[in-house]
Amino acid sequence: MGDQAVDQVISAGVRVRFAPSPTGFLHVGGARTALFNWLFARRHAGTFILRIEDTDTERSTEESVRTILEGLAWLSIGWDEGPFFQSRNLETHRALALRLLEQGKGYLCFCSPADLDARRKAAEAAGLPWKYDRACLAVPAEEAARRHGGGEPAVVRFRVPDGPIAWDDLVHGPTTFDSAVIEDIILLRSNGSPTYNLSCVSDDIEMRVTHVIRGDDHISNTPKQVLLYRAAEAAPPRFAHLPLILGPDKKRLSKRHGAVSVTEYRDQGYLPEAMFNFLALLGWSPGEGREKMTREEMTAAFRLEDINRKGAVFDEQKLEWLNSQYINDLPADLLAAMIRPALGAERLWAPDLEEGGARRTWVLAVLEALKARSKRLPDFARDARPFLSDEFDYRPEAVEKHLKGGGKSGGPAAVAARMRALQETLARVEPFTEPATEAALRSLAESRGDKPADYIHPLRVALVGTAVSPSIFTVLVLIGRERALTRIDRLVRFLESC
């Protein structure tokens, strides 16, 4: 079958789901799983289902549900069905378990957790591999029913049949487990609540999920689930297990590595498009060296078969680079909208920036000048301050290097003299444009037997307070003649106080 034919078969109703448990924020691993499900669904014009697995009432919180939804929304990963809450389907899960029990595919187990724990520990201490020993399998069904009816606590276990279990993983290829290593799975706890594997399989059957795309850490759950599909006489879905996202130490990415929540990255000033692109590249490559891609390009190129099997280290430096690329591509007016909260927090956002008008046009020009040197959104709020406000400090290292710097600059007095001369020149230069101001500064330097840099560096400190900025003449024109002259005044006064 050719690729197109395969695609057509797959496309006959692809249904995938992202099934996070709401016990924390949406971490980057979860986001990447959601992303791949989304990409696969879009690629095959299928359905993307969001299912919240909130059956662990101890740890599940509504706050968690909110942040997960918020994270998905930020990344623009929308779902077609749901969100469904697994806790609403408990009765269906229970019915499946009871059906299996009735059919003799399961049995009641009266072993207490404490008892089990003791036996497990004893086995481990003796260096023996532990697996539930099926002690209760020997209890006749009638007796078990009577004891359970009489109030004795019991769990429902699934009786694992003998024989090999195999599936053709879409990313790992053929994978097999020997049922001998799988213990009889608990389906229903002694309080009657269903366990993860049961709920998961039951829901996936009910929701007619065709492809289960999830993290590698679920590989060992898969044989159990395959068994459950068989027992339920339902066709199992295709499985695709994604490589884990690792920290720099090659261990599964976790909080101790720093930021792991997607909303943290948002708050650090990453663009959702950059994050989306970066996450997609973690464990997947369309080949041909393609890296920076639009969602549409990623969707068109996405194939589960191209997913890697090796865990991928989350490289913040590359994320930052990608982010700078996206920032550079962003038109200034969109940029303005994105950094507005940050500017507002710094009290740099004035109401007159809201609508069209000269002031807004000017602000956009400032952002444009700052773009190439910005890696993350907060870089703008920091660098834009001297443009948007007259309140800024001289950076110590800039003062040290360009104002006081002994031999080369001749000391504060010499710098002050040059700035006075420059001030006079700038007061007269017409028009006040980049080429004209540059020509004026250079000829002034020449006439006084100095180097242009002797004027440029102190001027930069005067205008923005730092040793680095965009081209000084761009800055000069953006700041404008009047403010520039005032700032030179301020610098001269500062030099006199040195």
Next chain:
RNA sequence: GGCGCUAUCGUCUAGGGGUUAGGACGGAUGGUUCUCAGCCAUCAGACCGGGGUUCGAAUCCCCGUAGCGCUACCA
């Protein structure tokens, strides 16, 4: 311990019997220049080890080794 998964530059990866093993991030050097960034150019940098199969193996097979994951009445 048992079971499973994995193994190409520091990192993300391309390649899948014959390649100077390619690209990107990061690093280094040089250029542009008023600084930083950017941009441009150049450089350094990898097929885990051992056996097979083959005329030929990074690629296929086996065995090691290492790393990671799972091993709950959590999900």
